[in-house]
Amino acid sequence: MTTDTINESLDDAHNDDHHDHKxxxxxxxxxxxxxxxxxxxxxxxxxxxxxxxxxxxMVIRVELFQPGLQIVEPDFFNQLTTVHGLIMVFGAxxxxxxxxxxxxxxxxxxxxxxxxxRMNNWSFWILPFAFAxxxxxxxxxxxxxxxxxxxxxxxxxxxSNGSTAFFVFAVHIMGISSIMGAINIVVTIMNLRTPGMxxxxxxxxxxxxxxxxxxxxxxxxxxxxxxxMLLTDTYFGTSFFxxxxxxxxxxxxxxxxxxxxxxVYIMILPAFGIVSxxxxxxxRKKLFGYSSMVYATASIALLSFIxxxxxxxxxxxxxxxxxxxxxxxxxxxxxxxxxVFNWVATxxxxxxxxxxxxxxxxxxxxxxxxxxxxxxxxALTPVDFQYHDTxxxxxxxxxxxxxxxxxSIYAGAYYWLPKWxxxxxxxxxxxxxxxxxxxxxxxxxxPMHFLGLAGMPxxxxxxxxxxxxxxxxxxxxxxxFGLSQLIFLAVVIKCIKGGDKAAAKPWDGAEGLExxxxxxxxxxxxxxxxxxx
Amino acid sequence: xxxxxxxxxDKPNNSxxxxxxxxxxxxxxxxxxxxxxxxxxFCDITGLNGKTNDVAVAYADDGIDTSRTVKVQFITRMAxxxxxxxxxxxxxxxxxxxEMKFVNFYAKNDSQRDIIGxxxxxxxxxLAAGYFQKIECFCFTQQPLKGGEExxxxxxxxxxxxxxxxxxxLTLSYTLYDISDKVDS
Numbered sequence: 201m202t203t204d205t206i207n208e209s210l211d212d213a214h215n216d217d218h219h220d221h222k223x224x225x226x227x228x229x230x231x232x233x234x235x236x237x238x239x240x241x242x243x244x245x246x247x248x249x250x251x252x253x254x255x256x257x258m259v260i261r262v263e264l265f266q267p268g269l270q271i272v273e274p275d276f277f278n279q280l281t282t283v284h285g286l287i288m289v290f291g292a293x294x295x296x297x298x299x300x301x302x303x304x305x306x307x308x309x310x311x312x313x314x315x316x317x318r319m320n321n322w323s324f325w326i327l328p329f330a331f332a333x334x335x336x337x338x339x340x341x342x343x344x345x346x347x348x349x350x351x352x353x354x355x356x357x358x359x360s361n362g363s364t365a366f367f368v369f370a371v372h373i374m375g376i377s378s379i380m381g382a383i384n385i386v387v388t389i390m391n392l393r394t395p396g397m398x399x400x401x402x403x404x405x406x407x408x409x410x411x412x413x414x415x416x417x418x419x420x421x422x423x424x425x426x427x428x429m430l431l432t433d434t435y436f437g438t439s440f441f442x443x444x445x446x447x448x449x450x451x452x453x454x455x456x457x458x459x460x461x462x463x464v465y466i467m468i469l470p471a472f473g474i475v476s477x478x479x480x481x482x483x484r485k486k487l488f489g490y491s492s493m494v495y496a497t498a499s500i501a502l503l504s505f506i507x508x509x510x511x512x513x514x515x516x517x518x519x520x521x522x523x524x525x526x527x528x529x530x531x532x533x534x535x536x537x538x539x540v541f542n543w544v545a546t547x548x549x550x551x552x553x554x555x556x557x558x559x560x561x562x563x564x565x566x567x568x569x570x571x572x573x574x575x576x577x578x579a580l581t582p583v584d585f586q587y588h589d590t591x592x593x594x595x596x597x598x599x600x601x602x603x604x605x606x607x608s609i610y611a612g613a614y615y616w617l618p619k620w621x622x623x624x625x626x627x628x629x630x631x632x633x634x635x636x637x638x639x640x641x642x643x644x645x646x647p648m649h650f651l652g653l654a655g656m657p658x659x660x661x662x663x664x665x666x667x668x669x670x671x672x673x674x675x676x677x678x679x680x681f682g683l684s685q686l687i688f689l690a691v692v693i694k695c696i697k698g699g700d701k702a703a704a705k706p707w708d709g710a711e712g713l714e715x716x717x718x719x720x721x722x723x724x725x726x727x728x729x730x731x732x733x
Numbered sequence: 734x735x736x737x738x739x740x741x742x743d744k745p746n747n748s749x750x751x752x753x754x755x756x757x758x759x760x761x762x763x764x765x766x767x768x769x770x771x772x773x774x775f776c777d778i779t780g781l782n783g784k785t786n787d788v789a790v791a792y793a794d795d796g797i798d799t800s801r802t803v804k805v806q807f808i809t810r811m812a813x814x815x816x817x818x819x820x821x822x823x824x825x826x827x828x829x830x831x832e833m834k835f836v837n838f839y840a841k842n843d844s845q846r847d848i849i850g851x852x853x854x855x856x857x858x859x860l861a862a863g864y865f866q867k868i869e870c871f872c873f874t875q876q877p878l879k880g881g882e883e884x885x886x887x888x889x890x891x892x893x894x895x896x897x898x899x900x901x902x903l904t905l906s907y908t909l910y911d912i913s914d915k916v917d918s
Contacts, residue, residue, distance in 0.1 A: 316751070383751060383755070387750050387754070417757055420761075421764075423765075425764075429765075429769075437914075443853045448784075454768070516857070
């Protein structure tokens with residue numbers, strides 16, 4: 201903690217508006233240690249990354265609009281799918297959640313700031329460098345990584361196009377950033393809760409980020425390890441994954457997915473937290489089954505460590521291995537089901553109103569559940585042999601990540617925009633954003649289920665003629681969904697510039713300490729810990 | 734003032750938590766690497782991934798189970814960039830569990846330069862790998878071949894008497910790699 205903040209908290213006669221030594225211009229953002237500034241940086245960064253990754257997806261959908269090769273070479277197509285995946289996972293979804301954590305956790309637990317403000321600055325500001333390296337590799341002689349976001353060896357070692365080093369360093373930086381962010385979240389939640397706020401009194405939002413941060417601390421180092429092995433295999437003659445030297449390429453998949461499966465929960469648990477905050481506010485009821493929600497989140501996190509090989513059913517595992525991973529995977533449906541039932545039970549006989557955050561949350565509950573069901577289908581070993589590496593998988597993880605994680609991020613953004621900017625967003629524009637997104641996202645991803653069941657493989661720039669009609673609709677849905685996200689940009693910019701003044705608590709059913717401070721939230725909040733009973 | 738004292742007690746608290754978390758980070762980084770030997774041990778025990786023994790075993794003369802016949806198929810493939818011919822002399826043999834067999838593989842270096850090859854075996858189905866016992870195999874050693882040189886390489890093996898009853902066909906696959914760069918010669 202800086203001496204500044206200590207002095208400020210000691211001197212509570214001091215007025216909030218005068219003592220913030222806010223620098224001006226770019227320096228304010230470069231040197232900031234304020235959790236709200238850093239949260240804003242994370243959120244803007246992730247939105248820029250969303251548009252960048254989205255632009256790559258648009259090129260993919262143009263290529264797939266018709267059968268045959270149209271505008272890109274197959275190798276460049278591979279680069280597009282790879283970098284699209286990496287940007288969306290590490291650049292859009294994860295930083296967006298870190299942004300929410302930075303903005304909201306201190307305000308929700310009554311803390312003056314994050315526990316480690318200088319590290320906070322550092323963990324954000326190394327991120328742009330990671331993505332500059334990753335995206336910059338498009339302009340290198342080698343081209344960008346083309347081995348899929350899962351970077352399976354030997355595609356990323358023996359058969360790499362020479363981009364492995366850029367890729368590895370970019371991932372290392374992203375990993376360091378995530379780990380620092382996660383440590384900060386854990387320390388903040390453990391040490392800076394306002395007196396009286398016990399663990400089981402924390403908002404569920406805080407709980408989900410707490411558990412997610414632990415997951416990050418546990419698995420990001422494994423990712424760092426596996427990319428380091430890739431690096432030495434490719435450039436320093438080791439043979440971790442090279443059968444010629446006694447290594448094993450399948451082992452790569454085991455280590456990668458040991459990271460990879462907890463990673464998918466890293467991208468969805470915070471979404472559960474956001475939705476669990478918003479649904480009670482607009483149902484005007486307490487969240488149904490708070491403690492069961494906490495335990496469900498924790499059990500999902502624990503189970504995520506023993507299900508990784510369900511990504512690898514077709515690698516020739518022994519039968520007992522396939523059965524073990526199949527049953528463990530299906531077990532995850534139990535705590536996830538608890539959550540879905542709790543959200544529905546919260547809405548049951550509530551006085552529902554359908555403001556934009558609630559619309560996105562309800563869409564989340566329904567569409568995420570569809571993604572969950574297709575996940576259950578994929579968990580079944582015998583049928584996974586048919587679905588593996590088809591568009592069914594693409595449909596599944598886009599339902600959980602786009603209509604799941606991304607929709608929850610939008611829900612949260614609309615919910616807290618009045619608190620962040622001090623103004624209400626333009627409701628009709630926001631409705632356009634929601635309905636356009638909802639319709640186009642389903643046009644985009646739902647037909648992919650059928651394409652996959654019919655056998656269309658993923659990551660291929662061309663397809664058989666019988667898939668042409670569906671792909672055309674999917675592409676149209678894709679373009680519409682991409683354009684719809686620009687409406688959100690317009691909503692946010694308008695909201696920052698002005699609009700109806702937001703009250704300290706613009707949602708009458710909302711609960712939590714963040715609504716006890718003014719809108720927009722003052723630069724420094726809770727210099728004196730608030731009382732919680 | 735109560736928060737003043739709280740701030741003071743918070744500081745050492747923070748560093749205690751941070752130390753623990755950083756320790757976890759390093760432990761998990763190490764765990765990623767520990768998975769490499771753990772995976773090998775696990776594969777040795779279970780035969781996962783069809784890894785066979787990489788040192789010669791002695792022939793266990795426990796008799797021959799003539800009531801069963803197991804088909805053993807041989808396939809070979811060349812890794813990228815090795816200019817050799819490499820194929821089994823016979824593609825398939827039938828053996829009784831416990832019976833010792835000797836088969837030959839033919840290899841020829843089609844290029845003008847000297848190349849050191851290394852054949853890496855794998856058995857399918859993977860669970861059978863632990864029951865496929867190699868008494869002598871060219872895959873235990875490196876194969877240096879001069880430009881244009883050819884050689885017949887021997888494999889002596891038996892199938893364990895305990896081979897699970899449901900397995901009636903074994904496929905032994907060899908992949909041949911050019912390891913000239915990796916060997917200091």
